[in-house]
Amino acid sequence: MADLSLTRELVTTADTKIVLLVMDGLGGLPREPGGLTELEFAKTPNLDKLARESMIGLSIPISNGVAPGSGPGHLALFGYDPVKALIGRGVLESVGIGLELTPDDVAARGNFCTVDDKLLITDRRAGRIPTEKCIELVNLLKPIKLPGVEIIVEAVQDYRFALIFRGKSLSDRLTETDPQKTGLAPLPVKALDPEASLTADLANAWIANAREVLKDKRPANMVTLRGWAKEPGLPKFADLYKLRSAAIAVYPMYKGLASLAGMTLVQGLHNLDEEVEALKTHWANYDFFFFHFKYADSRGEDGNFEAKAAEIEKVDAILPRVLELKPDVLIVTGDHSTPAVWKAHSWHPVPTLLYAPGLTRRNDVSGFGETECLRGALGQFQATDLMPMALAYARRMNKFGA
Amino acid sequence: MADLSLTRELVTTADTKIVLLVMDGLGGLPREPGGLTELEFAKTPNLDKLARESMIGLSIPISNGVAPGSGPGHLALFGYDPVKALIGRGVLESVGIGLELTPDDVAARGNFCTVDDKLLITDRRAGRIPTEKCIELVNLLKPIKLPGVEIIVEAVQDYRFALIFRGKSLSDRLTETDPQKTGLAPLPVKALDPEASLTADLANAWIANAREVLKDKRPANMVTLRGWAKEPGLPKFADLYKLRSAAIAVYPMYKGLASLAGMTLVQGLHNLDEEVEALKTHWANYDFFFFHFKYADSRGEDGNFEAKAAEIEKVDAILPRVLELKPDVLIVTGDHSTPAVWKAHSWHPVPTLLYAPGLTRRNDVSGFGETECLRGALGQFQATDLMPMALAYARRMNKFGA
Numbered sequence: 038m039a040d041l042s043l044t045r046e047l048v049t050t051a052d053t054k055i056v057l058l059v060m061d062g063l064g065g066l067p068r069e070p071g072g073l074t075e076l077e078f079a080k081t082p083n084l085d086k087l088a089r090e091s092m093i094g095l096s097i098p099i100s101n102g103v104a105p106g107s108g109p110g111h112l113a114l115f116g117y118d119p120v121k122a123l124i125g126r127g128v129l130e131s132v133g134i135g136l137e138l139t140p141d142d143v144a145a146r147g148n149f150c151t152v153d154d155k156l157l158i159t160d161r162r163a164g165r166i167p168t169e170k171c172i173e174l175v176n177l178l179k180p181i182k183l184p185g186v187e188i189i190v191e192a193v194q195d196y197r198f199a200l201i202f203r204g205k206s207l208s209d210r211l212t213e214t215d216p217q218k219t220g221l222a223p224l225p226v227k228a229l230d231p232e233a234s235l236t237a238d239l240a241n242a243w244i245a246n247a248r249e250v251l252k253d254k255r256p257a258n259m260v261t262l263r264g265w266a267k268e269p270g271l272p273k274f275a276d277l278y279k280l281r282s283a284a285i286a287v288y289p290m291y292k293g294l295a296s297l298a299g300m301t302l303v304q305g306l307h308n309l310d311e312e313v314e315a316l317k318t319h320w321a322n323y324d325f326f327f328f329h330f331k332y333a334d335s336r337g338e339d340g341n342f343e344a345k346a347a348e349i350e351k352v353d354a355i356l357p358r359v360l361e362l363k364p365d366v367l368i369v370t371g372d373h374s375t376p377a378v379w380k381a382h383s384w385h386p387v388p389t390l391l392y393a394p395g396l397t398r399r400n401d402v403s404g405f406g407e408t409e410c411l412r413g414a415l416g417q418f419q420a421t422d423l424m425p426m427a428l429a430y431a432r433r434m435n436k437f438g439a
Numbered sequence: 440m441a442d443l444s445l446t447r448e449l450v451t452t453a454d455t456k457i458v459l460l461v462m463d464g465l466g467g468l469p470r471e472p473g474g475l476t477e478l479e480f481a482k483t484p485n486l487d488k489l490a491r492e493s494m495i496g497l498s499i500p501i502s503n504g505v506a507p508g509s510g511p512g513h514l515a516l517f518g519y520d521p522v523k524a525l526i527g528r529g530v531l532e533s534v535g536i537g538l539e540l541t542p543d544d545v546a547a548r549g550n551f552c553t554v555d556d557k558l559l560i561t562d563r564r565a566g567r568i569p570t571e572k573c574i575e576l577v578n579l580l581k582p583i584k585l586p587g588v589e590i591i592v593e594a595v596q597d598y599r600f601a602l603i604f605r606g607k608s609l610s611d612r613l614t615e616t617d618p619q620k621t622g623l624a625p626l627p628v629k630a631l632d633p634e635a636s637l638t639a640d641l642a643n644a645w646i647a648n649a650r651e652v653l654k655d656k657r658p659a660n661m662v663t664l665r666g667w668a669k670e671p672g673l674p675k676f677a678d679l680y681k682l683r684s685a686a687i688a689v690y691p692m693y694k695g696l697a698s699l700a701g702m703t704l705v706q707g708l709h710n711l712d713e714e715v716e717a718l719k720t721h722w723a724n725y726d727f728f729f730f731h732f733k734y735a736d737s738r739g740e741d742g743n744f745e746a747k748a749a750e751i752e753k754v755d756a757i758l759p760r761v762l763e764l765k766p767d768v769l770i771v772t773g774d775h776s777t778p779a780v781w782k783a784h785s786w787h788p789v790p791t792l793l794y795a796p797g798l799t800r801r802n803d804v805s806g807f808g809e810t811e812c813l814r815g816a817l818g819q820f821q822a823t824d825l826m827p828m829a830l831a832y833a834r835r836m837n838k839f840g841a
Contacts, residue, residue: 040502043522047505090472395780398787399473399810414810416819418503425504429786436784437501438508438521439528439666 041116041277043437044425050279053365053431055325056316057423059114060352061107061291062334064374064387064407068342075337075377076388077406079346083356084369085404088390091367092397093405094415095386096423098373104384110372111294115327116278116424117271124297125209125266131199132296133289134191135304138268143207143236146264147190147198148215149174149257156222156259161215162196163257171196174257181246183239193289200243200262208233211240213263223261273299274325278428283319285312286329295327313355320362325427328359334382337375345377366431367392368423369405386410386417393430443518443679445839446827452681455767455833457727458718459825461516462754463509463693464736466776466789466809470744477739477779478790479808481748485758486771487806490792493769494799495807496817497788498825500775506786512774513696517729518680518826519673526699527611527668533601534698535691536593537706540670545609545638548666549592549600550617551576551659558624558661563617564598565659573598576659583648585641595691602645602664610635613642615665625663675701676727680830685721687714688731697729715757722764727829730761736784739777747779768833769794770825771807788812788819795832 065075098105098113099120108129109119127144138144149171151160166174171192178190178198186204193199210229216222226240244260251258274282276299284295284302292302301323303315309330316326330352336345359367367390374385388410391397402409428434467476500507500515501522510531511521529546540546551573553562568576573594580592580600588606595601612631618624628642646662653660676684678701686697687705694704703725705717711732718728732754738747761769772791775784790812793799804811830836 040522043502043505394472396468396785397472398476399469400813401810412813414813416497416813418819422503425502426786427504429504429506434504434506434786436506436508438511438525439531 041118044116044428044434045272045277047435047437048279048428049433049435051432053324053433054320054362055280055366055427055431056328056359056364056368057114057326057427058328058352058359058367058369059111059330060333060349060369060371061329061331062337062373062375062382063349063371064376064383064385065337065345066376066378066383066385068378074407075333075342075345076349077408078342079349079353081349081353081405083353084390087356087392088400088402088405088409091390091392091400092415093388093390093400093402093410093413095407095410095417096370096389096420097386097417098420102384104382105373106382107290107372108294111291113420114370114372114423115298116421118421122269122271124269124294126264127199128266128268128297129290129293130193130197130264131201131293133291133293134193134199135302136189136191136199136201138201139203140268140270141203141205141207142268143202143209144266145200145240145262147200148261149196149198150223150259150261151256152223152259158216158219158221158223158259160256161219161261166196166257168192168194170257171198174251174254177250178247181243181250183242186239188243196257202236202239206232207236209265209267211237211265213261213265214244215261215263223259226262269297271297275299278325278424279433280325281323282325282327283323284327284329285315286327287312288329288331291329291331300327309351309355313358316359317362333371334375337377338380340377340380342377365393366427368427370423387420389415389423391415391426391430396430443520443674446518446830446836447674447679449837449839450681450830451835451837453834455726455835456722456764457682457768457829457833458730458761458766458770459516459728459829460730460754460761460769460771461513461732462735462751462771462773463731463733464739464775464777464784465751465773466778466785466787467739467747468778468780468785468787470780476809477744477747478751479810480744481751481755483752483755483807485755486792489758489794490802490804490807490811493792493794493802494817495790495792495802495804495812495815497809497812497819498772498791498822499788499819500822504786506784507775508784509692509774510696513693515822516772516774516825517700518823520823524671524673526671528666529601530668530670530699531692531695532595532599532666533603533695535693535695536595536601537704538591538593538601538603540603541605542670542672543605543607543609544670545604545611546668547602547642547664549602550663551598551600552625552661552663553658554625554661560618560621560623560625560661562658563621563663568598568659570594570596572659573600576653576656579652580649583645583652585644588641590645598659604638604641608634609638611667611669613639613667615663615667616646617663617665625661628664671699673699677701680727680826681835682727683725684727684729685725686729686731687717688729689714690731690733693731693733702729711753711757715760718761719764735773736777739779740782742779742782744779767795768829770829772825789822791817791825793817793828793832798832
């Protein structure tokens with residue numbers, strides 16, 4: 038695995054551009070033995086042509102057999118050790134909506150839910166209330182005050198919100214309150230360490246106040262809290278890689294992950310077309326672009342093989358517009374596999390393409406897909422090796438040793 | 440990556456011979472997309488035939504994206520962790536000309552250079568003076584004495600010499616004096632740690648004396664010093680691998696690296712033919728032969744694709760003479776890639792061939808080259824795995840555990 042301190046030592050600057058195009062959940066599985074995966078089934082003439090001019094291979098996000106969440110999957114792509122750099126969902130949700138965290142903060146992801154009069158949960162997502170309703174309810178929660186701590190609460194999307202406690206001696210060693218099924222009551226927050234008991238008390242007090250505010254509302258008359266986490270303090274792309282980096286993403290979580298890596302977030306993007314336009318608009322101002330596309334994963338989680346292939350085709354269609362910008366290095370990969378037949382993130386290695394004109398070896402491959410990647414020049418490699426490779430192919434790494 | 444302590448624990452002796460044939464900078468890149476590399480372009484009937492009877496694959500010298508210098512590249516081939524076992528140029532130059540270092544020594548690489556009357560460098564290599572001139576000038580520097588320290592200075596080649604200070608409490612935490620470009624004055628030696636200030640004073644005093652000796656000479660009227668280093672204390676091949684080992688190399692640096700591994704240096708070799716003869720002559724007396732061929736790297740650094748291919752063809756031509764000796768294991772590899780289109784060491788994995796009659800699996804490959812190596816039985820592997828593999832295929836490794 039790449040050694041981050043070695044990369045940091047060797048990295049230098051150059052007038053080159055790197056694009057990391059992440060199709061979330063790209064890797065797939067065939068529907069029948071010997072069949073094609075989603076990527077292989079999709080009509081991807083642009084990716085296939087590019088694969089023949091690039092080096093392809095398979096990225097192992099964490100290790101064989103380990104299916105990563107979005108956090109570890111992206112951290113590995115960004116070059117961080119995904120096992121050491123654990124980031125809780127609370128931090129992801131918070132930074133994803135543009136909240137800046139301090140080392141004094143503990144963040145949680147909140148869900149609005151529905152409880153009956155015995156306080157048993159009847160809907161863990163409160164009927165998936167729309168974002169406008171979420172904002173309205175969050176505004177009612179904002180006045181809640183507790184001694185010795187600043188409280189920040191902001192709507193995220195649908196039934197989700199972010200909660201931050203800011204104060205001295207707070208800990209994220211807390212249990213979650215979502216019982217993960219209906220018919221059960223929300224759990225109390227418990228301290229996992231003695232030092233976390235103050236924070237647990239604050240959390241339980243906040244929940245009691247929130248219930249009081251919400252008790253007559255329908256369908257969202259209660260909250261659950263999970264993903265307690267502190268800001269992880271990752272080294273930032275500017276220091277670590279000497280890169281001016283920008284994140285082009287629609288979804289809050291991926292913007293959040295990028296912000297933890299120190300990338301500038303391009304705001305206000307709603308779809309793939311706007312993402313490509315943003316890449317063009319900001320091309321001159323950054324060296325590195327993290328370009329995230331969500332829907333391959335979403336349709337994989339839905340179990341919809343053909344819809345996932347169709348999403349991959351949409352990315353294929355915008356590829357010429359990316360190549361027009363003449364990136365020195367273009368990597369196309371995923372943060373993990375989300376096979377439609379599995380309907381969830383999986384542990385399968387992820388098809389990866391590295392385009393770097395003039396510096397790549399020949400693949401004898403016909404196109405971009407899981408089976409062709411087995412024969413590609415990149416072989417199977419750790420996802421954490423991608424950033425050092427991107428930097429090397431972008432002429433941004435010095436020689437190691439005399 | 441191979442665990443050296445595990446190898447040390449498992450290694451045993453056997454009446455078998457291992458040859459590690461290193462073509463420096465072997466790996467390459469195509470000149471045009473989809474084209475052949477230098478090795479693929481070269482006519483190598485003997486290597487191609489051997490590849491079909493061997494296992495081939497690609498060696499990763501350090502990690503993906505990291506281009507190694509000759510030191511780390513060779514240390515990895517010898518099985519040492521190339522990131523931990525850093526060796527300065529001063530040590531390499533010194534041991535390369537047969538100087539034996541002690542733990543009390545600090546060594547530097549010296550260059551003769553030309554300065555104008557304002558002491559600004561006009562030629563960092565003093566017109567690349569011939570070795571005879573270098574010897575003559577070094578003889579003038581030998582009488583320089585300084586208190587409390589023994590001084591050893593020896594010519595290396597062309598404009599290069601080695602300087603060793605031998606004494607108590609010396610440190611290699613010193614800055615270099617070569618400003619790396621002309622028009623600037625040589626820099627003073629500065630201590631990077633407080634404990635290095637004595638050595639820095641000695642170095643500056645020696646330089647002042649050397650300048651006094653050289654001031655009326657032309658073109659070499661000044662010196663620069665760099666690559667300050669102490670002997671790294673690597674475990675030696677005899678202890679580590681139970682191997683009687685010999686190094687067959689022409690260039691000082693590679694002899695130096697071999698001597699740090701405890702190999703016996705075969706002296707007085709000038710070309711490939713003499714190297715093969717030396718292999719024959721010493722065949723009975725050693726178990727392991729490090730056989731180094733420099734010019735693939737040299738022509739790669741020149742950017743001369745066809746000349747690099749021609750050098751590879753020269754090695755191909757001597758291969759039957761190596762095989763006549765019936766080695767139990769023959770490895771053909773490089774310490775790194777030096778693609779002619781890149782004109783420098785690169786990070787690309789290195790084609791590797793492991794020949795061990797009777798113990799290798801079938802490759803479906805047509806010959807020896809980067810693309811064929813992708814399909815070879817060795818796969819892509821860390822260079823540090825080669826020594827344990829060599830030992831195992833040479834029947835020199837016990838089973839691990841009951």
